Amino acid sequence: MPDSACHTCPLRTPFLLTAVLAFVVLVLPVTGCDLAADPQRPGEDGRLLVVATTTMIEDLTQRLAGDVAEVRGILRPGEDPHVYRPRPADAELIHRADLVLANGHYFEEGLGRIIDQQATGTVAHLAEDERITTLEDLEDAAAPDPHCWFNVAYFMYYVENARDALIELDPDNADHYRKQAEVYLAELDELHAWVGEQIASIPSEQRVMVTGHDAFQYFGRAYDIEVHAIIGISTEQQPRPDDIRQLEQLVRDRGVQALFFESSISHALNQAIRDIAQATGATLGGELYSDSLGDEDSPASTYIDMVRYNVETIVTALK
Ligand SMILES: [Zn+2]
Structure with a gap:
């Protein structure tokens, strides 16, 4: 070499x-x-x-x-x-x-x-x-x-x-x-198969999830749930006021029930999720693990546990 x-x-x-x-x-x-x-x-x-x-x-x-x-x-x-x-x-x-x-x-x-x-x-x-x-x-x-x-x-x-x-x-x-x-x-x-069944149990008009950064598009396409985020696929971007306003409008128009925090993104992005929830009356559906597993003591310390935890969190909040 x-x-x-x-x-x-x-x-x-x-x-x-x-x-x-x-x-x-x-x-x-x-x-x-x-x-x-x-x-x-x-x-x-x-x-x-x-x-x-x-x-x-x-x-x-x-x-x-x-x-x-x-x-x-x-x-x-x-x-x-x-x-x-x-x-x-x-x-x-x-x-x-x-x-x-x-x-x-x-x-x-x-x-x-x-x-x-x-x-x-x-x-x-x-x-x-x-x-x-x-x-x-x-x-x-x-x-x-x-x-x-x-x-x-x-x-x-x-x-x-x-x-x-x-x-x-x-x-x-x-x-x-x-x-x-x-x-x-x-x-x-x-x-x-389990993820597919779980997501399908959410009534189709309620199958809309909103997160901080756009990590869940493959998830959305595979399991038939619409996915929106404040910023794009890299967390390097800053949230823009126009994007936040658009997302607020979408949450109102679609009657989105809950918004989700993410475990590995910036405090500012999670705060923007909190602000949108407050402005629209949507609830906070909990924290999803997006680009990282959780630590050993978390419910998401392996890939399989992480997927299960995310799906349970999504289904509980949106169903
Ligand atoms: Zn990411």
């Missing part, structure tokens, strides 16, 4: 944080490339080192790997991948990884640039799959909506793609990955 990535790429990165850039320029040319040249990569104890970007992907990777591979996640519960500022340690971890599992479609933004520059192993973008019919981002035609995991059937493609990448890099454990995937995919298949 050539070491050129260690030396050249930081020069092509105008947007990196100063701290990360300094780390990449000053530290990685020494330690990172030494690590790459050393066949005994630290921390591996002979196992594959797999780095997952989001908490959803970390969960699926853990399900597939069990303890035959070392799985390390980068985002922590509650962190927002759109605006996540990579830590210096992330660059080092990505550099050492045999496999990096990411969402793709530019979901990881800042972290994606670090992956492009620092990964020396295989990188798999699990949502970039021909079987997934992407939704356009109306504000940026070059980048499709990345929130594909909210269609559970699409998340099953994530699992298959991760399984295939693991098997390719670690064929000795192929049977293990295949068995783990089979069990997990069966659970997800059941979950997909």
Whole structure:
């Protein structure tokens, strides 16, 4: 593996944080490339080192790997991948990884640039799959909506793609990955059907959900519920007064019963949801987990629990 990535790429990165850039320029040319040249990569104890970007992907990777591979996640519960500022340690971890599992479609933004520059192993973008019919981002035609995991059937493609990448890099454990995937995919298949039934139990005229940022379009298309949000698919945008007024009008016109907070977005966006509810008389339907799982003590610490919790929250509020 050539070491050129260690030396050249930081020069092509105008947007990196100063701290990360300094780390990449000053530290990685020494330690990172030494690590790459050393066949005994630290921390591996002979196992594959797999780095997952989001908490959803970390969960699926853990399900597939069990303890035959070392799985390390980068985002922590509650962190927002759109605006996540990579830590210096992330660059080092990505550099050492045999496999990096990411969402793709530019979901990881800042972290994606670090992956492009620092990964020396295989990188798999699990949502970039021909079987997934992407939704356009109306504000940026070059980048499709990345929130594909909210269609559970699409998340099953994530699992298959991760399984295939693991098997390719670690064929000795192929049977293990295949068995783990089979069990997990069966659970997800059941979950997909359950979500459909639950959402269908809401009378069709009440099947309208309003959230802070536009994370639920794949969910809406898969399970037949209309989805509206204050801002678009990236949380980097600020809420605009015109958009808020339009949404208020929609809530009034359609008699939307409840609006939802999101766990991983800014306080300002959740406050805007609160303001719209107050202005329109709609109720607050609770908090949905959008771009991150919850922590261990939450009801949404795994992908399956997160989907179940969100759906129960939606059905309770809108039915
Ligand atoms: Zn998002």
